[in-house]
Amino acid sequence: ELSTKRVILDLNVRLDQRIKDYLEIISNVSDKLSLKSFLVGGCVRDLLLNIQSNDMDIVVEGDAIKLAQEVNKYINGEFFSYEKFRTATIKNEEIKFDFASARTEFYSCPAAKPLIEYSDLHNDMYRRDFSINTLAISLNKDSYGKMIDFFGGYEDIKIKRIRVLHPLSYVEDPTRIIRAIRFEFQLGFKIDKADEELIKNAMELKLFNVISFDVLKEELKLMFSHGSCPALIIMRMKELNVFKLIHPKISFNFSLDKLKGYFSCLKSEGFGNNLKEWWFLCILPIIYNILKSEDRFFKRKWKFTKKEILYVEKLKKFLFKFSRKRSQNIFKDFDLFETLEGIPSEIICFLKILEEKPLNDYVLWFEKNKNVFKPLTTGEELSNRSDVKPVFIGEILKNLKKEKFFGNISTYEDELKFINKFISEKS
Ligand code: ATP
Incomplete structure (x- = not known):
């Protein structure tokens, strides 16, 4: 049983005073406009996990843009609205609020509507990916802090379980498979056994033809972006047989140890998840075997950037x-x-x-x-010499390296002799 009182206590204890102040503004304005508004989704999940979030989603039963406009009179943040989606965003240096009108497009039987309290909210939550993202907290004065849990998300957060809301969810939107794996690592949760089966079954279908690569790429980027060990993430993808989402012909045969070796090499060279191409480096072991044959596919469908194409080339x-x-x-x-x-x-x-x-x-x-063959002479040294024309510097360095490579010269004196001979031959 959910205790409303406890959640109110949570809200007050867990939120920064500044955020509480913002929520109070939203609460007052919602009441003034007679709109029901709720804090929803990832930020409620994070709140319950004691993870500070300053990216908050608000769902409104009614006109979200109108509510956001009115709220921003008190906040004076940057304001954006998108009429087509009936959403608005308020942003300042402390916080970002996304306001959305509860969507009812999946509402199949309008006559049933009055049966559920918060029916618009219910429909909006039902469109979402996992139960852990379907919790809502009421912001209206009379029910401020009341948690609304249609799908058992509170229990799932408590036992750290990732679970979709209906059996066809992964088929409907296969990018949820990547999201599920991300949440496992990001939150330390576990995909429910039944969901593992749903994922494996979904992967038997030819989802590859319906998937949006743009969204999938964003989800892959997110999955590899938050610092969990990419080698473990890749092995989990293998276990759930989801490489097929990237390309149906993938054949993968790296061991966990090899992958770990790769990522620790990257780390020691200073590459990490702040790199724009990090996601590419993460999927490279997965796509390596088909890079040659499916090169054009990756460039076109996966929209590799210039640098990623350069890596491949x-x-x-x-x-x-x-x-x-x-x-x-x-x-x-x-x-x-x-x-x-x-x-x-x-x-x-x-x-x-x-x-x-x-x-x-x-x-x-x-x-x-590789370092053994590097000339001891530097480019700077050469450019300081009055007898060396700048156009020859590159050629001299290359030749020095080549001579060292073949073992013809080795010491600094050898290099000087070589350079002097080179210059006298050129002049
Ligand atoms: P985080 O803040 O860690 O990224 P989040 O849950 O806020 O987590 P977002 O990707 O910002 O993640 O998504 C916001 C909300 O939109 C989620 O809570 C989820 O309910 C919903 N959502 C996102 N992608 C999907 C999807 N593919 N299918 C259904 N619902 C989705």
């Missing part, structure tokens, strides 16, 4: 060269060495976990030796 170019040269002495091939040198270090982290031989030996050898 460089990786493909190197793998292509490698496959052509593998029968020769790869450790003596300067062109191959330079191609790998031109690959961003984040992609090299990935190459390191590939188990294909002799590629794996080659990448490890490269990692060990």
